[in-house]
Amino acid sequence: MGLKERLSKEWFMFCILLVIVLAKMDPSVGAKGGPLKPETTITYIAVSTIFFNSGLSLKTEELTSALMHIKLHLFVQIFTLAFFPTTIWLFLQLLSITSINEWLLKGLQTVGCMPPPVSSAVILTKAVGGNEAAAIFNSAFGSFLGIIVTPLLLLIFLGSSSSVPFTSIFSQLSMTVVVPLIIGQIVRRYIKDWLERKKPPFGTISSCVLLTIIYTTFCDTFSNTNIDLDGLSLLIILFIIFSVQLSFMFLTFFFSTRNSDAKDRVCRP
Numbered sequence: 001m002g003l004k005e006r007l008s009k010e011w012f013m014f015c016i017l018l019v020i021v022l023a024k025m026d027p028s029v030g031a032k033g034g035p036l037k038p039e040t041t042i043t044y045i046a047v048s049t050i051f052f053n054s055g056l057s058l059k060t061e062e063l064t065s066a067l068m069h070i071k072l073h074l075f076v077q078i079f080t081l082a083f084f085p086t087t088i089w090l091f092l093q094l095l096s097i098t099s100i101n102e103w104l105l106k107g108l109q110t111v112g113c114m115p116p117p118v119s120s121a122v123i124l125t126k127a128v129g130g131n132e133a134a135a136i137f138n139s140a141f142g143s144f145l146g147i148i149v150t151p152l153l154l155l156i157f158l159g160s161s162s163s164v165p166f167t168s169i170f171s172q173l174s175m176t177v178v179v180p181l182i183i184g185q186i187v188r189r190y191i192k193d194w195l196e197r198k199k200p201p202f203g204t205i206s207s208c209v210l211l212t213i214i215y216t217t218f219c220d221t222f223s224n225t226n227i228d229l230d231g232l233s234l235l236i237i238l239f240i241i242f243s244v245q246l247s248f249m250f251l252t253f254f255f256s257t258r259n260s261d262a263k264d265r266v267c268r269p
Contacts, residue, residue, distance in 0.1 A: 012127065012207050019211050023218035030219030038216035043172075046209050048180040050119045053209075054126075054136055055184020056195070057202035063185070066133035076138045079252065080116050081149050088112035088244070089157045095240075101233040106158060108237065113153035115146025118177060119213060123206045140177045144170070 007014060023030060030036045089112070092105050116139045125135035147169050154160050188195065 012211075015211050016214060019215040020218050023215050024222050027219040027222035030216035031223035032220055034219065034223075036216060036219075038220070042213055042216050044176055046213055047119050047176040049209050050122060050206050051136070051177050052180035052184040053202050053206050054122055054132065055181040056188050057200075058133055058136075058185075058188075060185055060188075062133045063136070066131065066137050069131075069134055072131075072134055073138060073141065075256070076116065076134075077142055077145060079255075080142060081113075081145060081153070084248065085109070085112045085153050085157065091244075099233075100236055104233055104237050108240070109157055110154065113150050113157065115150060116142040118143050118173075120210055123203075123210045126203050127207065136181065140173070140181075143173050143177070 028034050030038060032039050036042075088109055092109055095105055096102075118139050121139045122132060122135045126132045147164060147166055151164050
């Protein structure tokens, strides 16, 4: 495969590297308070665009059918909010005896207690031909569960407690996830024939929006002058994250396909 074909097929991965480099060059552009105003454009507009796009592209029967996959939903939520953070905690107990920066390990545990990512989970599931409707439901449902479960997990594993603005987070999730999805479904009813005829590049649009989210996230990180980490610890953590991702992807694939009955396979594609 030539370079042009490779770039065409893997453009998203190359663009991720590109936006990280751009963020490093001038992080003030996409940092909080910067010209792009990510606290508004990303937190509200970008995420809403992704779910409006999903509502516009998905058939209503696909969404309603996804709600019936009870085993899938239980598997995703238990795996994400119970099995994963517990396993990470056990793993970090071993790493705590090493010289890796303590706060990096605490950060890894904190990320491990988070609910399913709202935007990237949907986009990446769509990109690999998975069940986008199921990803949307589990991202939204997991985020609502996370309002309660994540602080509880942080208290258990890190001993950290804090007040949670439940009403604020609940309303923000509703306005950026549920409402745009419903509006997208309503609009789809009126332009369904046009959508099926033109077939707009919904996946590409959502991927581009995700790139802006990645860009502003790294801008915010690089603009933080208080971060003082040694390069070795950071490289080790990156390697650990990569290894954990591969390991858990293998586990989810194994658990979701081990039954010989195709009807019981929650995510065959």
